[in-house]
Amino acid sequence: MRLKYVLNEVLIGLWRNITMTIAMMITLSVSLTMLGASALMYLQVGQMKDFYYAKIEVSIFLTEDITDGQRAGIDAALTASPLVRDKVYETKAQALARFRKMFRDSPTLVDAVRPDTLPESFRVKLKDPEAYDEFTRQLAGRPGIQLIVDQREVLGKVFRVFSSIQLLALVIASVMAVAGLLLVGNIIQVAAYSKRREVAVMKLVGASNWFIQAPFVLEAMAAGLAGSLLAFGGLYAGKVLLLDGPLQALSKLMTPIPDGNLWLMLPLLAAAGAGTSGVAGWITLRFHIRV
Amino acid sequence: MIQLDHVTKRYPTASRPALDDATVGIEKGEFVFFIGPSGSGKSTIVKLLLHEIRPTRGTVTVNAEALGSMRSWRIARFRRAIGCVFQDFRLLPNRTAYENVAFALEVIGKTNAVARRVVPEVLELVGLGGKEHRYPHELSGGEQQRVAVARAFVNRPLILLADEPTGNLDPDTSIEIMRLLDRINRTGTTVVMVTHDSTIVNQMRRRVVEIENGRIVRDQPHGSYA
Numbered sequence: 001m002r003l004k005y006v007l008n009e010v011l012i013g014l015w016r017n018i019t020m021t022i023a024m025m026i027t028l029s030v031s032l033t034m035l036g037a038s039a040l041m042y043l044q045v046g047q048m049k050d051f052y053y054a055k056i057e058v059s060i061f062l063t064e065d066i067t068d069g070q071r072a073g074i075d076a077a078l079t080a081s082p083l084v085r086d087k088v089y090e091t092k093a094q095a096l097a098r099f100r101k102m103f104r105d106s107p108t109l110v111d112a113v114r115p116d117t118l119p120e121s122f123r124v125k126l127k128d129p130e131a132y133d134e135f136t137r138q139l140a141g142r143p144g145i146q147l148i149v150d151q152r153e154v155l156g157k158v159f160r161v162f163s164s165i166q167l168l169a170l171v172i173a174s175v176m177a178v179a180g181l182l183l184v185g186n187i188i189q190v191a192a193y194s195k196r197r198e199v200a201v202m203k204l205v206g207a208s209n210w211f212i213q214a215p216f217v218l219e220a221m222a223a224g225l226a227g228s229l230l231a232f233g234g235l236y237a238g239k240v241l242l243l244d245g246p247l248q249a250l251s252k253l254m255t256p257i258p259d260g261n262l263w264l265m266l267p268l269l270a271a272a273g274a275g276t277s278g279v280a281g282w283i284t285l286r287f288h289i290r291v
Numbered sequence: 292m293i294q295l296d297h298v299t300k301r302y303p304t305a306s307r308p309a310l311d312d313a314t315v316g317i318e319k320g321e322f323v324f325f326i327g328p329s330g331s332g333k334s335t336i337v338k339l340l341l342h343e344i345r346p347t348r349g350t351v352t353v354n355a356e357a358l359g360s361m362r363s364w365r366i367a368r369f370r371r372a373i374g375c376v377f378q379d380f381r382l383l384p385n386r387t388a389y390e391n392v393a394f395a396l397e398v399i400g401k402t403n404a405v406a407r408r409v410v411p412e413v414l415e416l417v418g419l420g421g422k423e424h425r426y427p428h429e430l431s432g433g434e435q436q437r438v439a440v441a442r443a444f445v446n447r448p449l450i451l452l453a454d455e456p457t458g459n460l461d462p463d464t465s466i467e468i469m470r471l472l473d474r475i476n477r478t479g480t481t482v483v484m485v486t487h488d489s490t491i492v493n494q495m496r497r498r499v500v501e502i503e504n505g506r507i508v509r510d511q512p513h514g515s516y517a
Contacts, residue, residue: 005397197383198394204341204381205446206370207398209363 009215024183028227031176038169070144086125181280188284224277228269293317298349311505327502333485374443378458389423433464453484489516
């Protein structure tokens with residue numbers, strides 16, 4: 001009977017101020033969509049790091065005038081290094097062949113490259129791509145090496161772009177969250193005012209605090225939950241309509257977003273939406289309903 | 292039952308204390324009037340007894356509980372032993388007489404079954420049998436105050452506080468309400484009534500505590516308003 005009373009009050013509360021409730025749900029849903037997008041991007045970047053780092057290699061370009069002895073010395077050092085998982089030696093001819101294959105769509109560029117323009121190199125895969133600095137230190141100063149290039153640096157730029165987008169989404173999420181939570185506060189304030197007579201009587205006859213506050217807090221949580229469902233719908237639609245549709249080209253760069261990650265957003269957003277709204281509502285009550 | 296020991300209550304904006312070093316004890320089953328002009332500090336006593344405000348100095352003890360050291364979560368349970376009636380009735384306008392009384396049971400977790408048994412009983416006791424389904428605006432002032440008394444009494448409180456309960460009523464209706472409070476007092480409930488209605492005090496001849504400028508100036512066992 002108490003539960004029935006509380007749930008009934010929640011429904012009445014949501015309906016009483018329906019336009020405000022809708023405004024709050026929309027604001028919260030935008031905030032939560034951004035939060036969800038940001039979380040998805042975070043998971044995505046982690047996954048892409050795993051994916052790309054597995055393929056990444058360090059190129060050691062050799063000088064024009066390298067001697068056989070120097071080359072053999074480098075080879076031996078690489079073989080001996082505990083950091084190296086795999087190494088491949090690439091001659092000038094192989095480098096040219098690879099270059100021609102890679103740029104077969106631009107014949108003028110291919111024609112401009114003479115057979116001895118491209119240097120010979122070692123292509124090295126490290127056991128741990130993050131150990132690049134230590135690896136370069138080991139090879140530093142060894143004669144015959146012209147340049148050591150870490151592909152990770154190129155990827156790093158891509159990841160930095162993702163991080164910036166992620167940060168932007170988080171900033172938008174926080175700004176919208178502030179707006180949403182202020183609306184929650186406002187709704188609870190209006191609700192507390194319109195129920196002031198009931199609240200006064202409840203306090204007078206000794207209703208417990210939680211019983212007085214529960215309908216208000218649950219009202220805020222229900223609205224927050226509705227907002228999070230909208231946000232999840234938005235994310236889902238975004239993936240189906242944008243990433244799987246017109247923006248599919250992006251997926252050549254990005255690894256695909258697994259459905260599991262997307263579904264993981266549902267409990268995350270629901271908890272964030274209902275939790276923060278509930279807390280915001282409860283804090284508002286502390287100011288408006290005194291024992 | 293109720294004990295105020297050297298209680299002073301000072302409101303932040305007021306120049307003099309609302310209650311100044313007041314000491315008074317009330318036994319179980321007593322009927323006590325607190326009288327005095329407006330602003331003398333009568334209503335402050337009601338607020339102190341309900342633990343709506345805390346004394347600036349001194350101690351308030353109700354039902355053997357010192358209110359000063361009471362934890363906030365205990366307040367709700369403490370108030371269930373106290374019924375309260377006010378000058379402005381404080382009924383919920385969108386609820387019937389029955390629902391207003393049942394509300395007091397509902398919000399402290401009593402079941403519908405309990406309400407169905409107890410509420411008609413108490414409405415009968417206050418003389419509102421047959422008017423259970425009227426809304427407050429369909430009732431006279433006296434009847435509304437009876438509903439308020441029924442709501443205050445439905446939990447069988449140990450103490451009934453009445454803050455100017457006849458303030459909005461004509462003399463005849465006031466007497467009816469006083470008879471009702473007297474009946475409730477005879478069931479063993481301690482009744483504390485704040486009033487400046489001299490006719491009623493003079494008719495009832497009960498204990499009178501007079502307050503003036505926050506000080507207790509008279510405490511008489513069978514007093515009159517004078």
